[in-house]
Every structure is written in structure tokens, then in C-alpha cells.
Amino acid sequence: MTRLVLVAGTTETARIDGISAAGENPSLMVHTPSADAEILAYGSTVRSPVVPVSPTGCPTPAVMTRAVREELGFPVTVIDGGLAEPTAAPTVTVGARPGGDIREDDPVPTAPGAYEAARQFGRRMPDDEVLLGETIPGGTTTALGVLAALGEREVVSSSLRENPLAKKQTVVEEGLAASGFTRGDAAGDPKRALRQMGDPVLATAAGFAHGAIESDTAVTFAGGTQMLTAVALLRHGGVETTVPVATTSFVTASSTAVEALAADVDASLTVTDPGFDGSDHPAMAAYARGEAKEGVGMGGALALAERTGTSMVTIRERVRRVYERLGGPEEAE
């Protein structure tokens, strides 16, 4: 059975106004990864005080991944990639601590240690195959920072319908300056890029994937541009095998640059469309409009559903049920 490994954590970069929709407002975003992990593990929030929604009310992609899980029954392991709030979801510890704002110097001092501990853990995973996903508000901005530090193509997606790319670029410029970096200064040194310009989730995910791949566990990166950044980090760390990345049609619909980044890092991209277009359901309609797009392993979970012959009609029915359980209105207002 394929296992979903979710890395959940935080970066203070998410507090910057207007760069993330992974929470109703920046002060609530700190709860999002803890809540996402609970939704994935239990089907509802448990200790978390909030169900994560975007400022416009679009629910977290954890709803979608949980819906697929309720149909397929795959096992889940959550790794603590720097959580800042308690979660009822059981987590594996690798020493990651909440990440700082990348506009400051040395925002992620635990990145190198978490990378190595996650790599050891990945090496020892007994599974034949894992899907690797993430949840971290602000994670596309830190991914953009890592791509800049590595000297890679600087393209990332967004949980907002309109990607605030100019704002993210400004943050990255300030971060590069604070770190005394010019573009490409951390080429060939993934841990330095992560420590200075990244976040603890990306460090943990890349380290875990590195270890899993070197011990012949098949890893499918379940996500969009953050996961492609994890692949870029592996390339700079000397991992050469082609790796699969499974994302949603919402990510690729928003920009063709994602395909270009996938080609750059030699990732084979699988894109799954859950068929939310034209839906009268508030959650599915929001995704169809381009909100949220991806996260919490959503693209990988959908690809797994497709691969096992599960109809998207069935998945959509499950989405309705999970959404309703979480307190969403059953149909559009």
C-alpha cells in the first residue's frame, strides 16, 4: 500500500500581508498545518481551533486529500516540519523548528539538521512507495527564495487566485540581501539554500525524499511548485534519477511556467483534474475558480485515485461529505 507522508510546519514569512491564502488571515495561518494534519488523520479538526479556509472562504486542500483517503484507505505519516501550534495528529520528530522570516539572516537554523534526520528516516522507510506532500502557509514564497539561492528558474504558484508574484519577489530580494547572497550563490549546496532562504518543511521534505530515494523507496512528489523546488534541491544535492511529481490541474491551469520548472529539474509531471468545473458546491467551485489549487498532497492523492481506477464522481461525493462534516454549508448560498 502506498503511504502518504505529509510534512507540516510553519514559517514567519507567512505573516507578510498578502502572500498566502492558507488561512483566513495571517494571524490564523499559524494553525493551518496543525489543522490540516488533523483533518488528514481524523477527518475533522481535533485540537485545532480553526478549520483552515482562505480569506474568501475556500477550504483547505486537506479536505480533498482526506476525501481521497476515505475512499482508498491509504496510511498516512505526518512529519513535524516546524509546527508552531499543537496538533492531535501524530507526528514524527526530526528536529525541525518553526522557520523565521526569510527577510532576516539565518531564518532556518534547524534546516540542515532536519534535512539529515529526515534523510535517515527516509532511508529506513519500509514502504515500496510513498507520496510526499506538504502544508506550510507562505511556502511558495520560501520556495521562490530557494530557487533564487540555487540559481534556478524563479517561478512559483500561489494559493491566491491572483498570484502576488511581485510581492514575493520583493521578499526574496530582501532575503537575498539579508543573507549576503546573489542569485545562484547556494548552487550545489541545498542545505545552505534552505537555511538562508527556505523553510523547515522544504528542508524536511527534501531530506526525507533524498533518503527514501537512495534506499529504493519510490517517491512521488505530491504537489506543485514547492515540491518541484524540493526536486531542485535534490538535483543540487547530487540525486540524478528522474522523479515523478503529481499535481492538480489547477496548478498547471494557472501558469505554463510550472511545466518549464518541471522540465528544468527533470521531473515527470502527472496532472489530475478532479472535475470540479461547473460544480455548484462552494468548495469545489472555489477550486475551479483557481483558489487554493494544491497542497496537503492533493495532486498525489488524486493521481493515486486515478491510478487505482476510482471515479472522480466518487471522489467528489466524498468531498461533499468531508466538507459537510467540517461545518461547511452543504450547497452554495
Add this chain to the structure above:
Amino acid sequence: MTRLVLVAGTTETARIDGISAAGENPSLMVHTPSADAEILAYGSTVRSPVVPVSPTGCPTPAVMTRAVREELGFPVTVIDGGLAEPTAAPTVTVGARPGGDIREDDPVPTAPGAYEAARQFGRRMPDDEVLLGETIPGGTTTALGVLAALGEREVVSSSLRENPLAKKQTVVEEGLAASGFTRGDAAGDPKRALRQMGDPVLATAAGFAHGAIESDTAVTFAGGTQMLTAVALLRHGGVETTVPVATTSFVTASSTAVEALAADVDASLTVTDPGFDGSDHPAMAAYARGEAKEGVGMGGALALAERTGTSMVTIRERVRRVYERLGGPEEAE
């Protein structure tokens, strides 16, 4: 679906020579709860350097509980009740830290906080029913200490074939003296009993059960005298409903005092016999001889198998497979 909640942790009391068989020797016992949680979660050890066996080679009851899980597929949540070594099993954090030797003053300062955090967690569990198990070497000695502090009947079982009860009683006497307690001094004050004479697993398990019961989640205590001590703690904390305790036939075969303690604390005892008598399998034969007896929720898992109409022949076949996977010889030498 019924969930197994396993509380895993440590007490330095286990370092006292000759009081526990939950590890090949006292220095390896610190790994046992971390390894048990991995076996339950993954079916094999992952980060742990050892597969827990007794000094005579009898494997951990995690093998038995995992075997039932592989047949029934129930979900598992592990709570960190004071682990001292890394585990690849995801764990929920409630603030418990490894417990000290109860012969010293204030050995478990995190007990009251862990009790309350676990209680909050238990209150919020979405499940209708949970089985609650434990893994902590030395745990029957600390349970004996708690029973003494509460003024309850001082009977506990043992993972050793011959219960070293006189040695445990000596440890408890020293502990009472170090705490300035006479018997019954902590009656009505379960957190004080736990902090001075207990261990972090018992504190976490009792707190979790307290919260789950007060929010109408059915709790079956899956274990022997340690779990009966958890029930005693609830009684001293004002919980009055009759609670079910599910244990193995090996616990009740060793002593009739277990039934007496169950009656004292108003627990309805379910005893399940997995039919290991006369087995030529080294693990099952060791249990039939009275080694290990119980732990890691074994009695509760067996009761769940029986309740769902799963044949013990099927369970025994699963035990063979798990044992073999863990590196045990397939048949007796």
C-alpha cells in the same frame, strides 16, 4: 472503526535490575517503547536499533497487537508519554517527559500537565470507541507505587515469568519514604500520586481516558494491572462510570489478585485467550509459559478480534508472519 490509542514512554525506574523483562537488558529497555510504537505503526522497526525481546528472547507484545491490526486494519494513534529515544512512529505531544526513578523525590514533574493536556485531547477525540494501551518498561512497579499512594490494593502483574513482587515492594517503600508519603496519602489526588510515585505513561493514559469518557467516547482499557491502576486513578479523580478492561488470559492465569483489583475499581474485565498453549512457535510458546503476558494493547486487540468474529487461528497465522518479518526464527530451534 475502533481506534487503538497507545501511550508510549519511559521511567528510569526500569533501570533497577530484575524488575522488568521489557528489553533484553536494562540498558536496552529505553528503546522498547519507541520500537513498540514502530512495530505497531509499520509492522517492523524503522529508526529503533532493536526489536524488543525479554532476557530469554520472548518478543514484545507489540508483535501480537500488530498481528491483530494486520487482520482488522484498525487505526492507531500513539501518544508520546515520555519517550527517551527517537521513534519513526508518529506521536501526539502532550508535554510528557521521561519519568525519573520513583525512589527519588518528584520523579515525574510533567505528570500533572500531561494529564491535563491528554484530558483535553481525549475530550476532543472524534471516535465513538477507543482501546487504550501502554508501553513502558518498569510500568508495573510505578503502577504499584501509585496504588500504594492511593491506598488501593497493592497487586500488579509482571512481564517476567516469576513476578519479582518483593523487589517491587522494596522500590515502592523507598519511593514512599523519598516522597514523605504514607500509604493512602494521595487518596483523592490522582495527579499527586502520579507525580510522586507514578510514571508519565500512566499520567497520560489516565488523563486521556478521563477526557474521552467525559465526552462520551467509549474507552476500553487494553491491558492488565497498569490499566487497572489507570482506572483506580480515575476513581480517585471522581469518574464513576463502570469501565471495561480487556486483558489476556496470561495475566489472569498468573494471579487471581487481578480480578480482585478489577472488582475494587469497578472495572468489567474481559479476558481473551489467543490459544498459544501447546504451540511449537517460539514466540507463542514463550507467552504460553507466562512470559511477557500483556502490553501494547494486546488484550484489547485480541478482544476486538474476538468481537468481530476473527478466528484465533487466523490471528496466530498473522503472529507467525509478523514475527518472521521482525527477524525471528520461523520455528523453534
